[in-house]
Amino acid sequence: MICAIIQARLNSSRLPGKVLFEIEGRPMLSYMLERVTASKRIDQLVVATSIEPSDDPITDFCRQSGISCYRGSLENVLDRYYQAALKAKCDVVVRLTADCPLIDPKVIDTVIDVFQSGQFDFAANTVPPEGSTYPDGMDVEVFSFEALERAWKEAKKPSEQEHVTFYFWKNPQLFSTIRYDLQENLADYRLTVDYPEDFEVISSLLGNLYTKYSNFSMKDIIAFLNTNPGIRIKNSHIASNQGWQPAFERDKCAGSTGAANG
Numbered sequence: 654m655i656c657a658i659i660q661a662r663l664n665s666s667r668l669p670g671k672v673l674f675e676i677e678g679r680p681m682l683s684y685m686l687e688r689v690t691a692s693k694r695i696d697q698l699v700v701a702t703s704i705e706p707s708d709d710p711i712t713d714f715c716r717q718s719g720i721s722c723y724r725g726s727l728e729n730v731l732d733r734y735y736q737a738a739l740k741a742k743c744d745v746v747v748r749l750t751a752d753c754p755l756i757d758p759k760v761i762d763t764v765i766d767v768f769q770s771g772q773f774d775f776a777a778n779t780v781p782p783e784g785s786t787y788p789d790g791m792d793v794e795v796f797s798f799e800a801l802e803r804a805w806k807e808a809k810k811p812s813e814q815e816h817v818t819f820y821f822w823k824n825p826q827l828f829s830t831i832r833y834d835l836q837e838n839l840a841d842y843r844l845t846v847d848y849p850e851d852f853e854v855i856s857s858l859l860g861n862l863y864t865k866y867s868n869f870s871m872k873d874i875i876a877f878l879n880t881n882p883g884i885r886i887k888n889s890h891i892a893s894n895q896g897w898q899p900a901f902e903r904d905k906c907a908g909s910t911g912a913a914n915g
Contacts, residue, residue: 655765656697656743657689658734660817661751662727664707667847672751673710676856677863681846682711684754684859686720691758691868694765695747701737703727729814735805738798746801748794748817752846754855755790757871764793767833774800774828775821782894786835789893790844791871794818800828842875843888850888857884 661672661682673680682700689698699721702708708724715722723740725733738746747765749756760778768776777794778787800821804813808820821828846852862869862877878885 654696654741654743655694655745655747656699656738656741657692657695657747657749657761658699658701658723658737658741658743659685659689659749659751660701660730660733661711662703662705662708663711664705664727665752665847668849668852671846671852673714674852676859680714681754681855682714682751683718684863685749685751685756686718687867688754688756688758689749689761692761692765693758694762697721697741697743699723699737699741700751701725701730701733703733728811731805731808731814731817731820734817735801738801743798746796746798748796750792750845753790753792753844754846755844755858755871755874756793757791757874760787760791760871761793764795764833767831768795771831772829773831775818775830776833777818777822777830778833780818780822781832784834785832786838786840788839788842788844788871788875790842790846792845796821803827839871839875841889842878842885843891843893844874848888848891850891854884854888857881 663670672682700715701723702711704724705727712722723737725736764778775796779785779792804820813820
């Protein structure tokens with residue numbers, strides 16, 4: 654069974670509550686769920702949120718929408734994913750994040766096909782980030798349950814537990830991994846939501862594209878931004894993956910503590 658697990662929380666340090674911000678009268682998360690459901694490869698969809706009371710609204714929304722929801726650790730997202738996948742009896746896990754509401758179902762299916770084309774433990778389209786050609790916000794990561802279980806047992810660094818797939822692509826000697834790239838480099842386009850400027854861009858895209866054609870593709874998004882540079886430029890100054898740095902700092906602290914205790 655191929656399961657899409659979408660991680661979502663409301664206590665984001667940069668833009669709290671973003672996944673339920675309304676666009677055109679609907680929570681942002683609802684658009685993403687609709688688009689993920691359009692995938693032809695995914696058998697089951699689960700939203701994985703935390704046990705913190707602040708995330709109760711996500712659980713309520715999933716219940717009202719008829720979407721499965723698993724609640725687990727806030728900080729150890731790797732454990733949250735493992736437990737969610739175990740409960741859902743997943744054979745293959747597709748990792749998605751709720752701050753990517755414009756995810757193209759065809760992109761999801763492409764990465765799943767790449768994963769299934771060989772004896773891979775892990776396939777992705779945006780990591781490792783160096784040289785990646787997909788826009789930030791079209792992130793898809795696919796891995797076997799066996800690989801997830803191994804990472805769950807072996808990963809010890811805070812960054813590896815907070816960021817589910819770090820242990821895969823940072824240890825290529827342990828796993829068979831592949832990154833799928835586009836021939837055209839679209840990495841300069843930013844389609845994720847971390848800051849107010851991002852939300853403005855996504856709101857403009859949904860307001861202009863969704864009302865005309867709900868199944869718009871990544872190509873449609875790029876074409877719109879190319880003809881509306883005033884919208885594209887609103888978040889073009891924001892660097893990708895800024896949220897990784899705090900976890901790397903915790904790695905350093907954990908290493909220092911281990912050295913002192915050793």
